[in-house]
Amino acid sequence: MSKKLKIGLFGFGVVGQGLQDIIRGQDLNLEIIKIAIKNPDKKRSLDAHLFTTDHDELLNNPEINTIVELIDDADAAFSIVKKALISGKNVVSANKKMIATHLAELVELQEKHGSSLLYEGAVCGSIPIIRNLEEYYDNELLHGISGIFNGSSNYILSKIFNENLEYGVALKQAQDLGFAETDPILDVGGYDPKFKLAIATAHAYGLFINPDKILNVGIQNLSENDIRYAREKNFKIKLVPTARKISTKQVVTYVLPKFVKSDDFLYNVENEYNGVTVQAAFADKQFFFGKGAGGHPTGAAVLSDIAALRYDYRYEYKKYHQHNGLVHTDNVNIEIYLRYVHEYTVEKLKIDNIIERFSRNDYKYVIGNVSLKTLLANRDLLEQKDVFIAHTGRYTYTEQQIQVVSEEEILFS
Ligand SMILES: NC(=O)C1=CN([C@@H]2O[C@H](COP(=O)(O)OP(=O)(O)OC[C@H]3O[C@@H](n4cnc5c(N)ncnc54)[C@H](OP(=O)(O)O)[C@@H]3O)[C@@H](O)[C@H]2O)C=CC1
Numbered sequence: 266m267s268k269k270l271k272i273g274l275f276g277f278g279v280v281g282q283g284l285q286d287i288i289r290g291q292d293l294n295l296e297i298i299k300i301a302i303k304n305p306d307k308k309r310s311l312d313a314h315l316f317t318t319d320h321d322e323l324l325n326n327p328e329i330n331t332i333v334e335l336i337d338d339a340d341a342a343f344s345i346v347k348k349a350l351i352s353g354k355n356v357v358s359a360n361k362k363m364i365a366t367h368l369a370e371l372v373e374l375q376e377k378h379g380s381s382l383l384y385e386g387a388v389c390g391s392i393p394i395i396r397n398l399e400e401y402y403d404n405e406l407l408h409g410i411s412g413i414f415n416g417s418s419n420y421i422l423s424k425i426f427n428e429n430l431e432y433g434v435a436l437k438q439a440q441d442l443g444f445a446e447t448d449p450i451l452d453v454g455g456y457d458p459k460f461k462l463a464i465a466t467a468h469a470y471g472l473f474i475n476p477d478k479i480l481n482v483g484i485q486n487l488s489e490n491d492i493r494y495a496r497e498k499n500f501k502i503k504l505v506p507t508a509r510k511i512s513t514k515q516v517v518t519y520v521l522p523k524f525v526k527s528d529d530f531l532y533n534v535e536n537e538y539n540g541v542t543v544q545a546a547f548a549d550k551q552f553f554f555g556k557g558a559g560g561h562p563t564g565a566a567v568l569s570d571i572a573a574l575r576y577d578y579r580y581e582y583k584k585y586h587q588h589n590g591l592v593h594t595d596n597v598n599i600e601i602y603l604r605y606v607h608e609y610t611v612e613k614l615k616i617d618n619i620i621e622r623f624s625r626n627d628y629k630y631v632i633g634n635v636s637l638k639t640l641l642a643n644r645d646l647l648e649q650k651d652v653f654i655a656h657t658g659r660y661t662y663t664e665q666q667i668q669v670v671s672e673e674e675i676l677f678s
């Protein structure tokens with residue numbers, strides 16, 4: 266028999282209301298006791314006595330055994346989740362920024378206080394990728410995970426490529442539909458998919474990577490010329506986070522716009538849908554597909570975590586505790602398309618092995634190799650309006666890199 270969950274819910278916005286819609290009228294052996302919100306003057310669809318702005322009314326209520334954290338403020342969310350875990354309450358959260366930033370501490374708190382924190386809704390909305398990475402895939406067999414992890418930027422790219430909508434109009438639609446973060450630069454700048462990638466990498470490889478160490482380049486500088494270039498080659502541009510083993514001991518991670526060909530699973534992932542490609546040694550490629558943003562899809566993932574808590578489910582972080590010797594590295598070269606204005610940019614990024622170059626007054630690009638390390642060292646340059654880069658999908662190794670991993674099996678080149 267599962268135990269009855271008495272829930273303290275933080276946040277009644279897109280996801281909080283989505284969750285409430287889903288559980289309304291269902292016999293799920295759970296009850297929302299109180300809801301904490303920020304603005305006491307907002308009109309609510311539920312009875313006023315359920316709402317409070319006092320966090321302690323939930324956190325200190327002995328009747329509440331489960332906290333569901335769905336607010337849009339990562340710092341406040343961390344404080345709530347920390348207090349809840351310390352007091353022995355189980356927690357469900359969808360706050361990827363908070364989780365990615367504090368994962369090691371959150372794991373320690375769970376283990377010290379015997380509480381459980383679940384966060385399937387934080388990574389790719391309705392797609393059950395965390396539990397699959399945690400339970401199903403053995404880390405030695407996983408070559409890589411990549412995909413579309415952000416519904417808003419994918420919605421914008423779909424509207425641009427399929428309907429010729431302007432970037433600003435498409436972004437406004439993504440915001441109106443409740444897909445975008447409160448500050449949409451988190452979406453279009455590739456930060457939100459980076460936080461999701463950091464969480465997914467922790468469950469895929471047991472590697473807890475500080476998100477600041479992961480390169481994220483977004484789609485905010487995309488221009489008409491880039492779109493035309495991709496169309497002429499029959500590519501679509503997608504914002505793709507990647508975690509990949511490049512040798513038996515080394516994992517690279519980054520978030521970059523990518524030219525995607527029509528035979529790629531990601532090519533037909535449109536609008537707010539997300540897709541995750543898992544490359545495993547023997548199973549080969551597997552693909553997960555589903556809605557990555559929106560109140561109901563995310564609410565469904567949150568509800569699945571709530572249901573799992575009824576049976577005391579917890580992440581064991583087995584791969585993290587195994588100390589499997591995997592390390593995070595930036596020591597890899599990738600091939601990129603770079604649109605730029607000043608030759609200085611090409612020099613600064615040390616682009617070499619240039620295989621394509623185009624130069625006109627209003628449009629210049631090169632396709633060549635760059636090291637991930639150099640890209641990370643030049644993040645400011647990459648954010649400038651007149652610069653756009655996209656991964657072509659190809660990797661290369663320098664002689665030096667091959668030597669560095671010479672005792673290892675290089676998994677692909
Ligand atoms: N929208 C989506 O598709 C998805 C969102 N997420 C994540 O879920 C979380 C919630 O997102 P979303 O529902 O879209 O956000 P919204 O902006 O729609 O709602 C945020 C809610 O949090 C409340 N809130 C903000 N700060 C506080 C605080 N300090 N104390 C109490 N309540 C607070 C707000 O209160 P008030 O109502 O008074 O303003 C509001 O109810 C975020 O972490 C987001 O990244 C994850 C997956 C998908």
Ligand SMILES: N[C@@H](CC=O)C(=O)O
Pocket residue numbers: 387389390414415416417418444445446452457557558559
């Ligand atoms: N802003 C996010 C919401 C879900 O995580 C997105 O667009 O994917």
